[in-house]
Amino acid sequence: MITRRSLLALLGPVVAIALLLAVPAAAGDFEQRAEKFIVSLAQQAIDSLAKPGVQRGERIKRFRVMFNDHFAVHAIGRFVLGRHWQQATDKEQAEYLALFEDLMVVSYVDRFRKYAGENLRVVKSRIEGDSTATVFTEIVRPDIGQAVQVIWRIGAKGDMLKILDVLVEGTSLSQTLRADFGSIIRQREGKVAALIHELRLKTAELKLPDKN
Amino acid sequence: MTASVRRILPSRAIVFVAALLILTGGCATAPNPADREAVAEFAALNDPAEPTNRAVFAINRGIDAVILKPVATFYRDYIPKFFQDRMNDVLDNLRSPVIFVNDLLQGEIDRAIATLARFVVNSTFGLAGLNDLATAIGMEGHDEDFGQTLAVWGVPEGPYVMLPLFGPSNPRDTVGLVVDFLVDPFNVWAGNTNRDYAILSRTGARGVDQRAVHMEALDDIERTSLDYYASIRSLYRQRRAEEIRNGKPSATMPAPGLSQAPAGGNAAASDQAARTQ
Numbered sequence: 001m002i003t004r005r006s007l008l009a010l011l012g013p014v015v016a017i018a019l020l021l022a023v024p025a026a027a028g029d030f031e032q033r034a035e036k037f038i039v040s041l042a043q044q045a046i047d048s049l050a051k052p053g054v055q056r057g058e059r060i061k062r063f064r065v066m067f068n069d070h071f072a073v074h075a076i077g078r079f080v081l082g083r084h085w086q087q088a089t090d091k092e093q094a095e096y097l098a099l100f101e102d103l104m105v106v107s108y109v110d111r112f113r114k115y116a117g118e119n120l121r122v123v124k125s126r127i128e129g130d131s132t133a134t135v136f137t138e139i140v141r142p143d144i145g146q147a148v149q150v151i152w153r154i155g156a157k158g159d160m161l162k163i164l165d166v167l168v169e170g171t172s173l174s175q176t177l178r179a180d181f182g183s184i185i186r187q188r189e190g191k192v193a194a195l196i197h198e199l200r201l202k203t204a205e206l207k208l209p210d211k212n
Numbered sequence: 213m214t215a216s217v218r219r220i221l222p223s224r225a226i227v228f229v230a231a232l233l234i235l236t237g238g239c240a241t242a243p244n245p246a247d248r249e250a251v252a253e254f255a256a257l258n259d260p261a262e263p264t265n266r267a268v269f270a271i272n273r274g275i276d277a278v279i280l281k282p283v284a285t286f287y288r289d290y291i292p293k294f295f296q297d298r299m300n301d302v303l304d305n306l307r308s309p310v311i312f313v314n315d316l317l318q319g320e321i322d323r324a325i326a327t328l329a330r331f332v333v334n335s336t337f338g339l340a341g342l343n344d345l346a347t348a349i350g351m352e353g354h355d356e357d358f359g360q361t362l363a364v365w366g367v368p369e370g371p372y373v374m375l376p377l378f379g380p381s382n383p384r385d386t387v388g389l390v391v392d393f394l395v396d397p398f399n400v401w402a403g404n405t406n407r408d409y410a411i412l413s414r415t416g417a418r419g420v421d422q423r424a425v426h427m428e429a430l431d432d433i434e435r436t437s438l439d440y441y442a443s444i445r446s447l448y449r450q451r452r453a454e455e456i457r458n459g460k461p462s463a464t465m466p467a468p469g470l471s472q473a474p475a476g477g478n479a480a481a482s483d484q485a486a487r488t489q
Contacts, residue, residue: 072470079468083249107436131470146425149459155470164468170454174468176446182253183442190250198438206436 031125034133034154037161041070042120045112056109060207063109064101072155072162073101080177081192084185088192096192099199106206120150131156132164239263258371259445265374269441272379276423284423296424298342303418304353305334305341309397314356318364320458323354355455358395359388363456372445380448 048062067073077100078085088096123136135152151167166173181195188194240262243250259265287296308331315324330346330353338345347353362384363369370383378389393399402410437443 072468075468075470083253103436107432111432153467157470162470164470169451170459171447171450172467175450176443179446180437180439180443183439186250186253187439195438202436202438 030127030133030156033156033161034135034152035122035125037070037154038135038137038152039120039122041066041163049109049112060105060109063112064105067105067108068101070163071104072164073097073104075155075162075164076174076177077101079174080181082178082182084182084190084192084195087190092192092196095196096199099196099203102203103199103206106203128153257445258369260371261373265372266441268374268376269444272374272377275377280419280423281427284420284427287420288424288427296421299417300421301334301338301344302341303414303421304344305331305338306398306414307355308334310358310392310395311354311356313395314358314361314392317358317361318356323356326351327353327356354458357385357388358391359385359452360456362388363452369449369452372449380444385452 044066048066049059054062074097077097080100081088081096085093119140121138121140123138125133125135127133133154133156135154137150137152138147139150140147149169152163153165153167155162155164164174184195184198185192239260240254243254245251308327312324312327312331315321315327330351333346333349333351334341334344337343344353367384369385373381373383373386375381375386381389398414399411402408433443433447434440
Protein backbone atom coordinates (compact mmCIF):
# COMPACT_ATOMS: atom_id res chain seq x y z
CA MET A 1 0.00 0.00 0.00
CA ILE A 2 1.17 3.48 -0.70
CA THR A 3 0.94 5.49 2.47
CA ARG A 4 0.41 9.20 2.46
CA ARG A 5 3.95 9.60 3.72
CA SER A 6 5.59 7.56 0.99
CA LEU A 7 3.48 9.36 -1.57
CA LEU A 8 4.83 12.65 -0.27
CA ALA A 9 8.36 11.29 -0.32
CA LEU A 10 7.80 10.15 -3.89
CA LEU A 11 6.26 13.38 -5.07
CA GLY A 12 8.45 15.73 -3.02
CA PRO A 13 11.19 16.18 -5.60
CA VAL A 14 8.64 16.54 -8.39
CA VAL A 15 6.88 19.31 -6.48
CA ALA A 16 10.20 20.98 -5.74
CA ILE A 17 11.18 20.97 -9.41
CA ALA A 18 7.76 22.27 -10.39
CA LEU A 19 8.15 25.10 -7.89
CA LEU A 20 11.57 25.93 -9.27
CA LEU A 21 10.22 26.10 -12.80
CA ALA A 22 7.34 28.29 -11.67
CA VAL A 23 9.71 30.95 -10.28
CA PRO A 24 9.17 34.08 -12.39
CA ALA A 25 11.62 34.47 -15.25
CA ALA A 26 14.77 35.92 -13.74
CA ALA A 27 17.20 38.13 -15.63
CA GLY A 28 19.50 35.14 -16.05
CA ASP A 29 17.15 33.22 -18.29
CA PHE A 30 16.08 36.23 -20.33
CA GLU A 31 18.81 35.15 -22.76
CA GLN A 32 17.35 31.67 -22.98
CA ARG A 33 13.83 32.98 -23.48
CA ALA A 34 15.08 35.24 -26.27
CA GLU A 35 16.89 32.34 -27.96
CA LYS A 36 13.83 30.08 -27.70
CA PHE A 37 11.69 32.87 -29.09
CA ILE A 38 13.85 33.07 -32.24
CA VAL A 39 14.06 29.30 -32.66
CA SER A 40 10.28 29.01 -32.40
CA LEU A 41 9.85 31.82 -34.94
CA ALA A 42 12.07 29.93 -37.39
CA GLN A 43 10.12 26.74 -36.78
CA GLN A 44 6.82 28.53 -37.34
CA ALA A 45 8.13 29.92 -40.60
CA ILE A 46 9.00 26.39 -41.72
CA ASP A 47 5.68 24.95 -40.54
CA SER A 48 3.31 27.54 -41.89
CA LEU A 49 5.08 29.15 -44.84
CA ALA A 50 7.24 26.48 -46.45
CA LYS A 51 4.43 24.02 -47.23
CA PRO A 52 4.08 23.63 -50.97
CA GLY A 53 0.75 24.30 -52.63
CA VAL A 54 -0.37 27.04 -50.28
CA GLN A 55 -1.80 30.02 -52.18
CA ARG A 56 0.06 33.32 -51.85
CA GLY A 57 -3.00 35.04 -50.39
CA GLU A 58 -3.14 32.42 -47.64
CA ARG A 59 0.60 32.73 -46.99
CA ILE A 60 0.24 36.50 -46.67
CA LYS A 61 -2.56 35.95 -44.14
CA ARG A 62 -0.45 33.55 -42.08
CA PHE A 63 2.64 35.72 -42.27
CA ARG A 64 0.68 38.78 -41.13
CA VAL A 65 -0.31 36.92 -37.96
CA MET A 66 3.29 35.75 -37.41
CA PHE A 67 4.67 39.21 -38.06
CA ASN A 68 2.33 40.91 -35.60
CA ASP A 69 2.95 38.20 -32.98
CA HIS A 70 6.72 38.47 -33.13
CA PHE A 71 7.62 42.00 -34.22
CA ALA A 72 7.13 45.29 -32.37
CA VAL A 73 5.37 46.68 -35.44
CA HIS A 74 4.24 49.91 -33.80
CA ALA A 75 7.65 50.71 -32.26
CA ILE A 76 9.55 49.91 -35.46
CA GLY A 77 7.10 51.87 -37.59
CA ARG A 78 7.47 54.90 -35.38
CA PHE A 79 11.23 54.69 -35.30
CA VAL A 80 11.34 54.42 -39.09
CA LEU A 81 9.29 57.59 -39.48
CA GLY A 82 11.66 59.36 -37.07
CA ARG A 83 11.09 63.06 -36.51
CA HIS A 84 8.20 63.09 -38.99
CA TRP A 85 6.04 61.04 -36.59
CA GLN A 86 5.23 64.10 -34.50
CA GLN A 87 4.37 66.16 -37.56
CA ALA A 88 1.85 63.60 -38.78
CA THR A 89 -1.82 63.94 -37.85
CA ASP A 90 -3.50 61.15 -35.87
CA LYS A 91 -5.18 59.97 -39.03
CA GLU A 92 -1.87 59.96 -40.93
CA GLN A 93 -0.16 58.05 -38.12
CA ALA A 94 -2.83 55.36 -38.17
CA GLU A 95 -2.80 55.16 -41.96
CA TYR A 96 0.99 55.04 -42.03
CA LEU A 97 1.21 52.26 -39.44
CA ALA A 98 -1.32 50.14 -41.31
CA LEU A 99 0.58 50.59 -44.59
CA PHE A 100 3.92 50.00 -42.88
CA GLU A 101 2.66 46.66 -41.56
CA ASP A 102 1.33 45.87 -45.00
CA LEU A 103 4.64 46.68 -46.69
CA MET A 104 6.62 44.53 -44.26
CA VAL A 105 4.25 41.61 -44.70
CA VAL A 106 4.17 41.65 -48.51
CA SER A 107 7.92 42.36 -48.74
CA TYR A 108 8.99 39.54 -46.48
CA VAL A 109 6.38 36.88 -47.10
CA ASP A 110 8.29 35.57 -50.14
CA ARG A 111 11.72 35.97 -48.57
CA PHE A 112 10.62 34.10 -45.48
CA ARG A 113 9.33 31.37 -47.75
CA LYS A 114 12.62 31.28 -49.71
CA TYR A 115 14.66 31.04 -46.56
CA ALA A 116 12.22 28.86 -44.65
CA GLY A 117 14.05 25.68 -45.63
CA GLU A 118 17.33 27.04 -44.45
CA ASN A 119 19.05 26.21 -41.25
CA LEU A 120 18.92 28.84 -38.59
CA ARG A 121 21.46 28.24 -35.87
CA VAL A 122 21.67 30.27 -32.67
CA VAL A 123 25.32 31.21 -32.09
CA LYS A 124 25.05 33.16 -28.84
CA SER A 125 22.99 35.76 -27.10
CA ARG A 126 23.59 38.73 -24.88
CA ILE A 127 21.55 40.96 -22.59
CA GLU A 128 21.67 44.71 -23.18
CA GLY A 129 20.17 46.50 -20.22
CA ASP A 130 17.21 44.92 -18.44
CA SER A 131 14.70 44.91 -21.28
CA THR A 132 16.66 44.21 -24.46
CA ALA A 133 18.47 41.08 -25.61
CA THR A 134 20.49 40.38 -28.73
CA VAL A 135 20.41 36.92 -30.30
CA PHE A 136 23.20 36.14 -32.79
CA THR A 137 22.26 33.58 -35.42
CA GLU A 138 23.70 32.09 -38.57
CA ILE A 139 21.55 31.22 -41.55
CA VAL A 140 23.03 29.09 -44.30
CA ARG A 141 21.91 30.26 -47.73
CA PRO A 142 21.52 27.20 -49.93
CA ASP A 143 22.00 29.13 -53.20
CA ILE A 144 25.55 30.22 -52.37
CA GLY A 145 26.28 27.74 -49.57
CA GLN A 146 27.52 30.52 -47.33
CA ALA A 147 26.45 31.36 -43.81
CA VAL A 148 24.87 34.77 -43.30
CA GLN A 149 25.13 36.47 -39.90
CA VAL A 150 21.72 37.57 -38.69
CA ILE A 151 21.30 39.43 -35.41
CA TRP A 152 17.92 39.82 -33.70
CA ARG A 153 17.30 42.62 -31.22
CA ILE A 154 14.55 41.64 -28.85
CA GLY A 155 12.69 43.80 -26.39
CA ALA A 156 10.82 42.53 -23.34
CA LYS A 157 7.80 44.10 -21.71
CA GLY A 158 6.64 41.92 -18.88
CA ASP A 159 6.25 38.41 -20.26
CA MET A 160 5.97 39.62 -23.81
CA LEU A 161 8.92 39.45 -26.21
CA LYS A 162 9.01 41.36 -29.48
CA ILE A 163 11.62 41.78 -32.20
CA LEU A 164 12.80 45.40 -32.45
CA ASP A 165 15.30 45.06 -35.26
CA VAL A 166 16.96 42.52 -37.53
CA LEU A 167 20.55 43.02 -38.67
CA VAL A 168 21.79 41.06 -41.67
CA GLU A 169 25.59 41.17 -42.02
CA GLY A 170 25.65 44.36 -40.01
CA THR A 171 22.89 46.13 -41.91
CA SER A 172 19.84 47.01 -39.84
CA LEU A 173 16.32 46.66 -41.21
CA SER A 174 15.01 49.65 -39.27
CA GLN A 175 17.94 51.93 -40.17
CA THR A 176 17.61 51.09 -43.86
CA LEU A 177 13.85 51.68 -43.84
CA ARG A 178 14.37 54.96 -42.01
CA ALA A 179 16.79 56.09 -44.74
CA ASP A 180 14.41 54.90 -47.46
CA PHE A 181 11.25 56.55 -46.08
CA GLY A 182 13.16 59.66 -44.94
CA SER A 183 14.43 60.20 -48.47
CA ILE A 184 10.89 60.08 -49.91
CA ILE A 185 9.62 62.60 -47.35
CA ARG A 186 12.59 64.90 -47.93
CA GLN A 187 11.96 64.93 -51.66
CA ARG A 188 8.31 65.90 -51.09
CA GLU A 189 8.86 68.91 -48.82
CA GLY A 190 8.53 66.95 -45.61
CA LYS A 191 5.03 65.70 -46.30
CA VAL A 192 4.06 62.45 -44.59
CA ALA A 193 1.01 62.31 -46.88
CA ALA A 194 3.39 61.88 -49.84
CA LEU A 195 5.04 58.90 -48.14
CA ILE A 196 1.63 57.38 -47.45
CA HIS A 197 0.80 57.74 -51.14
CA GLU A 198 4.05 55.99 -52.17
CA LEU A 199 3.47 53.23 -49.62
CA ARG A 200 0.01 52.64 -51.02
CA LEU A 201 1.37 52.27 -54.55
CA LYS A 202 4.23 49.98 -53.45
CA THR A 203 2.12 47.64 -51.36
CA ALA A 204 -0.46 47.35 -54.15
CA GLU A 205 2.33 46.42 -56.58
CA LEU A 206 3.81 43.85 -54.19
CA LYS A 207 0.42 42.25 -53.58
CA LEU A 208 0.11 41.26 -57.23
CA PRO A 209 0.35 37.50 -57.77
CA ASP A 210 3.75 35.80 -57.62
CA LYS A 211 6.27 37.09 -60.06
CA ASN A 212 8.93 34.74 -58.73
CA MET B 213 53.69 48.77 -63.63
CA THR B 214 53.42 52.42 -64.51
CA ALA B 215 52.55 52.59 -68.19
CA SER B 216 49.99 49.81 -68.29
CA VAL B 217 48.44 50.74 -64.96
CA ARG B 218 47.84 54.19 -66.34
CA ARG B 219 46.06 52.56 -69.23
CA ILE B 220 43.81 50.54 -66.90
CA LEU B 221 43.02 53.32 -64.45
CA PRO B 222 40.13 55.67 -65.28
CA SER B 223 40.80 56.97 -68.72
CA ARG B 224 40.22 60.47 -69.96
CA ALA B 225 36.83 59.46 -71.27
CA ILE B 226 35.62 58.58 -67.78
CA VAL B 227 37.03 61.81 -66.36
CA PHE B 228 35.19 63.68 -69.11
CA VAL B 229 31.89 61.92 -68.36
CA ALA B 230 32.36 62.61 -64.64
CA ALA B 231 33.02 66.29 -65.29
CA LEU B 232 29.95 66.48 -67.51
CA LEU B 233 27.79 64.86 -64.85
CA ILE B 234 29.04 67.21 -62.16
CA LEU B 235 28.33 70.20 -64.38
CA THR B 236 24.87 69.04 -65.37
CA GLY B 237 23.88 67.29 -62.15
CA GLY B 238 24.87 69.99 -59.73
CA CYS B 239 24.56 69.86 -55.98
CA ALA B 240 21.84 68.88 -53.57
CA THR B 241 19.69 71.76 -52.37
CA ALA B 242 20.51 72.56 -48.77
CA PRO B 243 17.49 72.82 -46.46
CA ASN B 244 16.20 76.02 -44.90
CA PRO B 245 18.81 76.95 -42.23
CA ALA B 246 15.99 77.80 -39.80
CA ASP B 247 14.86 74.15 -39.73
CA ARG B 248 17.55 72.75 -37.45
CA GLU B 249 16.39 69.13 -37.67
CA ALA B 250 16.41 69.27 -41.46
CA VAL B 251 19.89 70.83 -41.41
CA ALA B 252 21.15 68.09 -39.07
CA GLU B 253 19.58 65.46 -41.32
CA PHE B 254 21.20 66.97 -44.41
CA ALA B 255 24.60 66.92 -42.69
CA ALA B 256 24.12 63.31 -41.57
CA LEU B 257 23.19 62.23 -45.09
CA ASN B 258 26.51 63.71 -46.24
CA ASP B 259 25.58 63.44 -49.89
CA PRO B 260 26.12 66.98 -51.23
CA ALA B 261 26.35 65.76 -54.84
CA GLU B 262 23.13 63.73 -54.62
CA PRO B 263 21.68 64.76 -58.01
CA THR B 264 24.97 63.86 -59.75
CA ASN B 265 25.24 60.63 -57.77
CA ARG B 266 21.69 59.70 -58.72
CA ALA B 267 22.51 60.32 -62.39
CA VAL B 268 25.61 58.06 -62.16
CA PHE B 269 23.53 55.46 -60.31
CA ALA B 270 20.99 55.49 -63.15
CA ILE B 271 23.78 54.96 -65.72
CA ASN B 272 25.29 52.16 -63.61
CA ARG B 273 21.89 50.48 -63.40
CA GLY B 274 21.52 50.77 -67.16
CA ILE B 275 24.92 49.14 -67.75
CA ASP B 276 24.08 46.50 -65.16
CA ALA B 277 20.74 45.70 -66.80
CA VAL B 278 22.31 45.37 -70.27
CA ILE B 279 25.58 43.58 -69.48
CA LEU B 280 26.49 42.62 -65.93
CA LYS B 281 23.18 41.23 -64.69
CA PRO B 282 22.48 39.02 -67.74
CA VAL B 283 26.05 37.64 -67.65
CA ALA B 284 25.88 37.06 -63.90
CA THR B 285 22.46 35.40 -64.21
CA PHE B 286 23.75 33.07 -66.92
CA TYR B 287 26.85 32.35 -64.84
CA ARG B 288 24.77 31.58 -61.76
CA ASP B 289 22.13 29.46 -63.51
CA TYR B 290 24.08 27.55 -66.17
CA ILE B 291 27.72 27.27 -65.08
CA PRO B 292 28.27 24.20 -62.90
CA LYS B 293 28.44 24.99 -59.20
CA PHE B 294 31.80 23.22 -59.03
CA PHE B 295 33.30 25.66 -61.51
CA GLN B 296 31.73 28.64 -59.71
CA ASP B 297 33.28 27.51 -56.45
CA ARG B 298 36.74 27.09 -58.01
CA MET B 299 36.44 30.55 -59.57
CA ASN B 300 35.41 32.02 -56.25
CA ASP B 301 38.30 30.31 -54.44
CA VAL B 302 40.89 31.48 -56.98
CA LEU B 303 39.65 35.07 -56.85
CA ASP B 304 39.62 35.04 -53.05
CA ASN B 305 43.13 33.64 -52.92
CA LEU B 306 44.40 36.30 -55.32
CA ARG B 307 43.17 38.94 -52.88
CA SER B 308 45.17 37.48 -49.98
CA PRO B 309 48.36 39.58 -50.45
CA VAL B 310 46.35 42.82 -50.33
CA ILE B 311 44.40 41.61 -47.27
CA PHE B 312 47.71 40.64 -45.61
CA VAL B 313 49.23 44.10 -46.19
CA ASN B 314 46.12 45.81 -44.82
CA ASP B 315 46.02 43.50 -41.78
CA LEU B 316 49.59 44.61 -41.03
CA LEU B 317 48.86 48.29 -41.64
CA GLN B 318 45.97 48.05 -39.19
CA GLY B 319 48.24 46.47 -36.59
CA GLU B 320 46.22 43.23 -36.62
CA ILE B 321 49.16 40.85 -36.38
CA ASP B 322 47.07 37.75 -35.57
CA ARG B 323 44.82 38.36 -38.56
CA ALA B 324 47.85 39.00 -40.78
CA ILE B 325 49.35 35.66 -39.76
CA ALA B 326 46.01 33.96 -40.42
CA THR B 327 45.83 35.52 -43.89
CA LEU B 328 49.40 34.51 -44.69
CA ALA B 329 48.82 30.94 -43.47
CA ARG B 330 45.68 30.67 -45.61
CA PHE B 331 47.54 31.97 -48.65
CA VAL B 332 50.37 29.45 -48.19
CA VAL B 333 47.99 26.51 -47.66
CA ASN B 334 45.68 27.41 -50.54
CA SER B 335 48.44 28.28 -53.00
CA THR B 336 50.27 25.00 -52.42
CA PHE B 337 48.03 22.15 -51.24
CA GLY B 338 45.01 24.01 -52.62
CA LEU B 339 46.57 23.89 -56.09
CA ALA B 340 47.24 27.56 -56.85
CA GLY B 341 44.17 28.67 -54.97
CA LEU B 342 41.72 26.44 -56.84
CA ASN B 343 40.60 24.92 -53.56
CA ASP B 344 40.01 26.79 -50.35
CA LEU B 345 41.49 24.05 -48.19
CA ALA B 346 42.25 26.54 -45.43
CA THR B 347 38.55 27.13 -44.71
CA ALA B 348 37.91 23.39 -44.88
CA ILE B 349 40.44 22.83 -42.08
CA GLY B 350 39.01 25.62 -39.95
CA MET B 351 41.16 28.56 -41.03
CA GLU B 352 38.35 30.96 -41.90
CA GLY B 353 39.23 33.93 -44.07
CA HIS B 354 38.35 37.57 -43.75
CA ASP B 355 38.47 40.58 -46.02
CA GLU B 356 40.33 43.87 -45.62
CA ASP B 357 41.06 46.78 -47.91
CA PHE B 358 42.93 50.06 -47.78
CA GLY B 359 39.70 52.04 -47.33
CA GLN B 360 39.22 50.17 -44.05
CA THR B 361 42.87 50.76 -43.12
CA LEU B 362 42.42 54.51 -43.61
CA ALA B 363 39.31 54.35 -41.42
CA VAL B 364 41.27 52.56 -38.70
CA TRP B 365 43.88 55.32 -38.97
CA GLY B 366 41.15 57.86 -38.30
CA VAL B 367 40.64 59.25 -41.80
CA PRO B 368 36.98 60.36 -42.17
CA GLU B 369 34.97 58.84 -45.03
CA GLY B 370 34.03 62.14 -46.64
CA PRO B 371 30.87 62.67 -48.68
CA TYR B 372 29.04 59.82 -50.38
CA VAL B 373 30.10 59.29 -53.98
CA MET B 374 28.59 57.05 -56.64
CA LEU B 375 31.45 55.92 -58.85
CA PRO B 376 30.83 55.02 -62.49
CA LEU B 377 30.93 51.19 -62.80
CA PHE B 378 32.36 50.65 -59.30
CA GLY B 379 29.22 51.86 -57.51
CA PRO B 380 28.76 53.28 -54.00
CA SER B 381 31.86 54.79 -52.43
CA ASN B 382 33.35 57.87 -50.77
CA PRO B 383 36.71 59.64 -51.15
CA ARG B 384 38.32 57.41 -48.51
CA ASP B 385 37.17 54.17 -50.12
CA THR B 386 38.01 55.47 -53.60
CA VAL B 387 41.61 56.13 -52.50
CA GLY B 388 41.56 52.66 -50.94
CA LEU B 389 40.42 51.13 -54.21
CA VAL B 390 43.29 52.75 -56.14
CA VAL B 391 45.94 51.91 -53.51
CA ASP B 392 44.82 48.27 -53.30
CA PHE B 393 44.98 48.10 -57.08
CA LEU B 394 48.51 49.52 -57.18
CA VAL B 395 50.01 47.32 -54.45
CA ASP B 396 48.34 44.09 -55.63
CA PRO B 397 51.22 41.78 -56.69
CA PHE B 398 49.06 40.21 -59.40
CA ASN B 399 48.46 43.63 -60.98
CA VAL B 400 52.13 44.56 -60.59
CA TRP B 401 53.15 41.33 -62.31
CA ALA B 402 50.59 41.71 -65.09
CA GLY B 403 51.53 45.35 -65.56
CA ASN B 404 55.25 44.60 -65.75
CA THR B 405 54.78 41.84 -68.29
CA ASN B 406 52.27 43.67 -70.48
CA ARG B 407 49.36 41.44 -69.55
CA ASP B 408 46.59 44.01 -69.30
CA TYR B 409 44.13 41.32 -70.35
CA ALA B 410 44.93 39.46 -67.11
CA ILE B 411 43.93 42.45 -65.01
CA LEU B 412 40.79 43.03 -67.06
CA SER B 413 39.82 39.34 -66.93
CA ARG B 414 40.30 39.20 -63.20
CA THR B 415 38.31 42.40 -62.61
CA GLY B 416 35.56 41.16 -64.92
CA ALA B 417 35.45 37.74 -63.28
CA ARG B 418 35.28 39.30 -59.82
CA GLY B 419 32.46 41.59 -60.96
CA VAL B 420 30.41 38.72 -62.36
CA ASP B 421 31.11 36.52 -59.33
CA GLN B 422 30.11 39.23 -56.84
CA ARG B 423 27.06 40.23 -58.88
CA ALA B 424 25.87 36.61 -58.90
CA VAL B 425 26.43 36.25 -55.15
CA HIS B 426 24.43 39.41 -54.36
CA MET B 427 21.77 38.92 -57.05
CA GLU B 428 18.95 37.83 -54.78
CA ALA B 429 19.57 40.41 -52.08
CA LEU B 430 19.81 43.28 -54.59
CA ASP B 431 16.69 42.14 -56.45
CA ASP B 432 14.76 42.10 -53.16
CA ILE B 433 15.93 45.58 -52.16
CA GLU B 434 15.11 46.97 -55.60
CA ARG B 435 11.68 45.38 -55.56
CA THR B 436 10.60 46.37 -52.05
CA SER B 437 12.25 49.76 -51.42
CA LEU B 438 10.53 53.08 -52.13
CA ASP B 439 13.79 54.83 -52.98
CA TYR B 440 16.37 52.30 -54.21
CA TYR B 441 19.15 54.90 -54.30
CA ALA B 442 18.61 55.98 -50.68
CA SER B 443 18.37 52.35 -49.51
CA ILE B 444 21.64 51.43 -51.23
CA ARG B 445 23.34 54.51 -49.75
CA SER B 446 22.25 53.51 -46.26
CA LEU B 447 23.18 49.85 -46.75
CA TYR B 448 26.62 50.73 -48.15
CA ARG B 449 27.46 52.89 -45.15
CA GLN B 450 26.19 50.36 -42.62
CA ARG B 451 28.08 47.55 -44.33
CA ARG B 452 31.33 49.53 -44.45
CA ALA B 453 30.98 50.49 -40.78
CA GLU B 454 30.53 46.81 -39.93
CA GLU B 455 33.56 45.81 -42.03
CA ILE B 456 35.72 48.49 -40.40
CA ARG B 457 34.71 47.27 -36.93
CA ASN B 458 35.49 43.71 -38.12
CA GLY B 459 32.03 42.69 -36.93
CA LYS B 460 32.54 43.92 -33.37
CA PRO B 461 29.28 45.36 -32.04
CA SER B 462 28.66 49.05 -31.65
CA ALA B 463 25.99 50.59 -29.46
CA THR B 464 26.05 54.10 -30.83
CA MET B 465 23.22 53.84 -33.32
CA PRO B 466 19.70 54.89 -32.27
CA ALA B 467 17.30 51.96 -32.49
CA PRO B 468 13.63 51.26 -31.93
CA GLY B 469 12.62 50.33 -28.40
CA LEU B 470 9.53 49.06 -26.65
CA SER B 471 8.28 52.18 -24.94
CA GLN B 472 7.46 51.60 -21.28
CA ALA B 473 5.10 54.56 -21.32
CA PRO B 474 1.37 53.76 -21.43
CA ALA B 475 -0.18 53.70 -24.87
CA GLY B 476 -1.03 57.17 -26.10
CA GLY B 477 1.51 58.71 -23.73
CA ASN B 478 3.66 61.70 -24.48
CA ALA B 479 4.91 61.13 -28.01
CA ALA B 480 8.11 63.14 -27.65
CA ALA B 481 9.07 61.43 -24.39
CA SER B 482 8.61 57.91 -25.72
CA ASP B 483 10.37 58.81 -28.95
CA GLN B 484 13.26 59.93 -26.78
CA ALA B 485 13.07 56.60 -24.93
CA ALA B 486 13.19 54.80 -28.25
CA ARG B 487 16.34 56.71 -29.21
CA THR B 488 18.19 55.98 -26.00
CA GLN B 489 17.50 52.26 -25.91
